[in-house]
Amino acid sequence: MMRLILVLFLLSSIIPNAMARKVCDQYRSTSTVGPQGPIEKVPGKAGQRVYLCGYMILKGAQDLEFEVSSGTGTNCANNHTILIPRISIPATGIVNRIAYAAGERTEIGHAVCLQTWGNAAASLNSVFYWAQF
């Protein structure tokens, strides 16, 4: 009996850790040219938030700015909320990534969208990482 209690206790101490650390198990990469969007990058799901775990953004030779937002409807047109305000991408690019869901998150049911501004020839390569629960 005591061994059973011990096993249950061990399990109960492991499970909360596993539940609390929501790993960022989703990703998507895209390449675009010229000003875009807002374009939906992560579709919203009923009853779930999108936790933005990070991104890698690299531009080509031309200057380019980006903004990450959330919202509902087509390409976040409704309930539009800015998560990362319009930022100029430096020549070295930006790599901002963590393994677990923390930081920027959407309202429940919202999608995540990306918008860029710049020269028509400006190229952008990006990878976004997220969790959704």
Add this chain to the structure above:
Amino acid sequence: MLGWFSRTLAVLVLLAAVTLADEAVAQKGCDRFSAAEVTGTNPPIVRVSGLEGKSVYLCGYVIIHSGGTALEFELTSGIGDNCQTNTTILIPRMGIPIGSSLVNRIPFAYGEYTPPGHSLCSQTFGNGKLNTIFYWAQY
């Protein structure tokens, strides 16, 4: 019989202590963030307002040089208007090279933190422009 029971109980208490300690230290997620654009020289400005009895745990930042000449920044903590009292330097004055970015981020609250009740402030020196995102926990 009683000896076996006592040993088992001791093991359970030890496991409970380890488990609770792990929860207290490792499970505080960095659930707060804010973004701001800063141009030119600015005096200390509150980025995270202090809350009585709570520390601000700085979980990371993204600082991007996005225009003009080089701009330096400094992070401090303190109380009163814009951290003017009991000022403590968390990250000393440092420059962000033109056209580059600095990303330093973790998902859980360890690293730099303020004394309880202190706010977190940023100050800039120079003529350039920075885009910043700060991540933190406060408890």
